[in-house]
Amino acid sequence: MEEALSWLQTTFDVVLALTLIGFAAILLATKDLLDAIVLFILFGLLMSVTWGRLGAIDIALAEAAIGAGITGAMFLNARGDLEGLSRSHAPDSRRLSRLAFALGVFVLLCIVVGAVAAAPLEAVGMRDLSLSALPVSGVTNPVTAVLLNYRAYDTLLELTVLLVAVVGTWSQRVPRTTFETTPVGPVLLGATRLLVPLSVLIGGYLLWRGSHVPGGAFQAGAVLAGAGVLLLLIEHPMPRRWGTWPLRLGLASGVLFFTLVGLSATLGDDPFLFHRDEGAARRIVAIEIVATVAIAVALVALFSGRSPHSFQEEAP
Amino acid sequence: LALSAWICAALVVAGLSFFLGGTLGLLRFPDVYNRLHALTKADNVGLGLIVAGLSLQDFSILSAAKLILVWLLLLLASTTVCHLIARTALHDGIAAWRKP
Numbered sequence: 001m002e003e004a005l006s007w008l009q010t011t012f013d014v015v016l017a018l019t020l021i022g023f024a025a026i027l028l029a030t031k032d033l034l035d036a037i038v039l040f041i042l043f044g045l046l047m048s049v050t051w052g053r054l055g056a057i058d059i060a061l062a063e064a065a066i067g068a069g070i071t072g073a074m075f076l077n078a079r080g081d082l083e084g085l086s087r088s089h090a091p092d093s094r095r096l097s098r099l100a101f102a103l104g105v106f107v108l109l110c111i112v113v114g115a116v117a118a119a120p121l122e123a124v125g126m127r128d129l130s131l132s133a134l135p136v137s138g139v140t141n142p143v144t145a146v147l148l149n150y151r152a153y154d155t156l157l158e159l160t161v162l163l164v165a166v167v168g169t170w171s172q173r174v175p176r177t178t179f180e181t182t183p184v185g186p187v188l189l190g191a192t193r194l195l196v197p198l199s200v201l202i203g204g205y206l207l208w209r210g211s212h213v214p215g216g217a218f219q220a221g222a223v224l225a226g227a228g229v230l231l232l233l234i235e236h237p238m239p240r241r242w243g244t245w246p247l248r249l250g251l252a253s254g255v256l257f258f259t260l261v262g263l264s265a266t267l268g269d270d271p272f273l274f275h276r277d278e279g280a281a282r283r284i285v286a287i288e289i290v291a292t293v294a295i296a297v298a299l300v301a302l303f304s305g306r307s308p309h310s311f312q313e314e315a316p
Numbered sequence: 317l318a319l320s321a322w323i324c325a326a327l328v329v330a331g332l333s334f335f336l337g338g339t340l341g342l343l344r345f346p347d348v349y350n351r352l353h354a355l356t357k358a359d360n361v362g363l364g365l366i367v368a369g370l371s372l373q374d375f376s377i378l379s380a381a382k383l384i385l386v387w388l389l390l391l392l393a394s395t396t397v398c399h400l401i402a403r404t405a406l407h408d409g410i411a412a413w414r415k416p
Binding site: 185187188191194195198 | 392
């Protein structure tokens with residue numbers, strides 16, 4: 001029985017891995033944009049299952065919510081904007097450079113595979129070190145301890161990347177897009193009415209969970225962003241009303257607050273962004289709450305693509 | 317093996333058969349409306365049976381409640397999405413398939 005189960009799991013993993021590679025290949029080969037987007041979303045979902053199989057539930061959640069969900073929605077939205085534009089095909093003269101690129105990637109892949117094969121099977125990692133410091137880190141979920149304490153600068157830079165991405169999108173001056181070609185119907189309105197409060201509840205739950213089990217700011221932010229995208233789709237007045245300074249404040253709050261709390265650590269004898277013992281839990285939770293809102297706002301702003309200027313210009 | 321394990325396995329297999337049927341429908345049915353019809357049955361009933369089966373495993377009441385909540389959310393989402401796709405298709409002038 002045990003043997004049959006482990007055989008079944010191995011088969012599942014092998015099929016999963018092969019499907020992933022197959023999807024990636026078809027995705028890269030496909031010419032049609034819509035097909036590519038659908039394949040990308042499917043790839044993200046399978047990737048999420050893969051992370052789950054590897055026991056990395058945090059990454060599985062983030063991949064499903066951000067990688068497949070929000071990014072997929074952004075791609076679909078971008079495709080809608082592109083539809084009117086004429087497509088320019090890449091000239092065939094670039095075939096040689098493509099071949100050179102493929103060759104480079106192949107060599108790189110060989111090196112990586114060789115390095116992995118040559119590495120010792122027993123991972124030396126920082127697992128024990130990280131687990132031994134857990135009692136003073138303020139949280140009990142090791143992933144959260146790594147993300148917001150040991151390697152907090154990583155997360156701070158991720159928030160900064162999101163912020164820069166939004167600023168970059170605004171600088172492109174995306175024209176006003178209407179999301180639906182058909183008028184918003186009662187079913188979408190009703191579903192949104194149910195789903196938005198639920199998203200807030202589930203986002204809060206994921207955030208609260210993050211301190212002790214898988215979950216956290218990025219997953220919670222993505223769920224909240226889902227609610228924001230729905231509000232944009234039904235053309236709810238809220239995104240418009242909050243589209244000027246509250247939008248800027250929400251976007252900047254994550255990086256600002258993270259940095260300020262990080263600096264507060266230096267008032268004691270601790271280094272920048274480092275939290276220890278009493279106060280650590282409170283500071284980490286505070287950062288996570290603000291970061292959740294900032295991430296959600298950034299993702300919705302990326303989806304909408306509209307800068308505060310465009311809202312101001314529109315207002316009488 | 318306990319009786320509940322057998323019931324659980326039976327429910328999950330029954331649920332999977334709906335997913336298989338739905339996938340077959342997606343591949344074989346002639347137009348978007350028919351395919352949606354097949355797919356939503358698979359989502360709703362198939363996942364419902366799988367959730368029912370998994371709830372019988374030695375999880376707590378709380379995990380069973382969460383699983384059922386996931387199913388209810390999927391019911392809402394899949395119904396809405398099905399409606400939206402069909403509505404857009406109709407709006408775009410895609411005619412329903414008739415038996416030739």
